[in-house]
Amino acid sequence: xxxxxxxxxxxxxxxxxxxxxxxxxxxxxxxxxxxxxxxxxxxxxxxxxxxxxxxxxxxxxxxxxxxxxxxxxxxxxxxxxxxxxxxxxxxxxxxxxxxxxxxxxxxxxxxxxxxxxxxxxxxxxxxxxxxxxxxxxxxxxxxxxxxxxxxxxxxxxxxxxxxxxxxxxxxxxxxxxxxxxxxxxxxxxxxxxxxxxxxxxxxxxxxxxx
Amino acid sequence: xxxxxxxxxxxxxxxxxxxxxxxxxxxxxxxxxxxxxxxxxxxxxxxxxxxxxxxxxxxxxxxxxxxxxxxxxxxxxxxxxxxxxxxxxxxxxxxxxxxxxxxxxxxxxxxxxxxxxxxxxxxxxxxxxxxxxxxxxxxxxxxxxxxxxxxxxxxxxxxxxxxxxxxxxxxxxxxxxxxxxxxxxxxxxxxxxxxxxxxxxxxxxxxxxx
Numbered sequence: 060x061x062x063x064x065x066x067x068x069x070x071x072x073x074x075x076x077x078x079x080x081x082x083x084x085x086x087x088x089x090x091x092x093x094x095x096x097x098x099x100x101x102x103x104x105x106x107x108x109x110x111x112x113x114x115x116x117x118x119x120x121x122x123x124x125x126x127x128x129x130x131x132x133x134x135x136x137x138x139x140x141x142x143x144x145x146x147x148x149x150x151x152x153x154x155x156x157x158x159x160x161x162x163x164x165x166x167x168x169x170x171x172x173x174x175x176x177x178x179x180x181x182x183x184x185x186x187x188x189x190x191x192x193x194x195x196x197x198x199x200x201x202x203x204x205x206x207x208x209x210x211x212x213x214x215x216x217x218x219x220x221x222x223x224x225x226x227x228x229x230x231x232x233x234x235x236x237x238x239x240x241x242x243x244x245x246x247x248x249x250x251x252x253x254x255x256x257x258x259x260x261x262x263x264x265x266x267x268x269x
Numbered sequence: 270x271x272x273x274x275x276x277x278x279x280x281x282x283x284x285x286x287x288x289x290x291x292x293x294x295x296x297x298x299x300x301x302x303x304x305x306x307x308x309x310x311x312x313x314x315x316x317x318x319x320x321x322x323x324x325x326x327x328x329x330x331x332x333x334x335x336x337x338x339x340x341x342x343x344x345x346x347x348x349x350x351x352x353x354x355x356x357x358x359x360x361x362x363x364x365x366x367x368x369x370x371x372x373x374x375x376x377x378x379x380x381x382x383x384x385x386x387x388x389x390x391x392x393x394x395x396x397x398x399x400x401x402x403x404x405x406x407x408x409x410x411x412x413x414x415x416x417x418x419x420x421x422x423x424x425x426x427x428x429x430x431x432x433x434x435x436x437x438x439x440x441x442x443x444x445x446x447x448x449x450x451x452x453x454x455x456x457x458x459x460x461x462x463x464x465x466x467x468x469x470x471x472x473x474x475x476x477x478x479x
Contacts, residue, residue, distance in 0.1 A: 098390065098391075099390075099391045173390065176390070176445060176446060177387070177390035177391070179445070179448060180308065180309075180383065180386070180387035180390075180445075181308075181309045181387070186448050187448075189446070189447075189448050190447065190448035190449070193446060193447035193448070194447070197447070221458070221462075224439050224442055224443075224447070225435070225439060225459075225462055227442070228438035228439045228441070228442035228446075229434050229435060229438045231438070231441070231442055231445070231446050232434055232437070232438035232441055232442070233434075235386060235389070235390075235441070235445055235446075236386065236399070236403060236438075236441050236445075237399075237400065237403035237404070237407070237434070238389060238396050238397075238399050238400035238403070239400070239403075248431070249435075251471065252431075252435055252466050252471040252472065253466075255466050255469045255470075255471040256462050256463075256465050256466040256469070256471065258469075259465045259466070259468075259469050260465075261461065261462040261465040261466065262462065
């Protein structure tokens with residue numbers, strides 16, 4: 060994910076300003092610590108030392124390891140990510156699912172995604188950050204269903220976010236609940252199941268008000 | 270969950286023996302501490318004090334808060350739980366899903382289930398315990414699909430565990446990933462989606478070898 064991040068939020072902070080430089084240094088140090096030690100080993104002290112920012116500053120602004128994870132995740136959400144556009148709903152959903160499998164299972168990529176899910180159990184701030192992140196992802200992914208409706212693949216009025224949830228939830232279920240192995244075939248099966256269900260009208264949207 | 274637990278494992282331990290009494294006292298204290306303080310506040314020291322078992326003994330046998338959660342979850346798996354038998358696949362799956370919603374959202378019930386998912390991020394022992402628990406749940410739930418096959422509701426050869434995963438994963442997804450509200454309607458929708466997909470042949474089992 061890191062490679063996709065913008066290091067500033069245009070219009071909200073003065074790029075290159077001291078506050079912004081501190082933020083980037085701390086959040087990059089958070090990512091590096093997560094990658095080396097994992098979430099269980101993440102401490103404010105180590106992030107402060109690594110970033111060269113005084114630990115009082117880190118505590119004041121981010122409060123805890125969970126606060127750092129929440130902020131690092133929010134930085135990830137600044138990316139320009141769009142879902143794949145393969146020409147079919149099956150291809151697009153399988154692509155989204157395969158990307159999830161990759162981010163949550165490759166050691167070089169999985170530290171922040173795993174820490175984000177884990178921290179949300181321990182901190183309301185981290186849970187809020189996770190909720191905002193997936194709300195943004197849902198909004199970005201809806202287009203794959205809208206294109207499928209336009210192509211006539213699935214019925215008009217299909218609830219796009221429900222399709223996205225159904226197509227990806229089995230990947231997360233195996234990762235965090237049943238703790239089973241996941242690979243691309245899990246993503247592909249879940250995508251196929253969601254497409255079959257969508258074609259059969261299993262995801263009716265809310266009726267528009269009259 | 271607690272009310273369903275048997276307090277001994279017949280045939281594996283001498284019921285009423287000292288080791289067994291210690292085990293039950295420690296795991297009951299774990300549940301009480303979880304209910305009062307949550308997983309973030311669970312410590313070996315507090316469990317030892319509450320159970321009246323020496324903390325050296327608790328450390329030696331369970332090692333950490335995660336070890337205690339793992340053992341408490343394994344105790345839960347000793348129950349006689351069977352899934353509902355409502356006469357339809359939709360009814361059975363919705364019943365399973367509604368029970369999940371209840372256990373994971375009612376404050377009096379949710380401490381151990383939530384701690385079990387959370388601890389698995391921090392401890393291999395807790396992850397193994399969670400994996401074993403859900404493997405057992407999958408095996409117990411498969412009968413609802415087998416009955417549906419027998420009634421002709423879904424095709425012969427339907428992968429029962431895949432149906433169960435699909436019908437429950439959206440509940441867990443909202444709880445732990447997108448951090449959205451869950452209620453019975455989420456369980457009902459996921460069950461309905463899984464039934465529609467199953468009827469349409471979305472869960473083919475592995476071909477039997479010849």
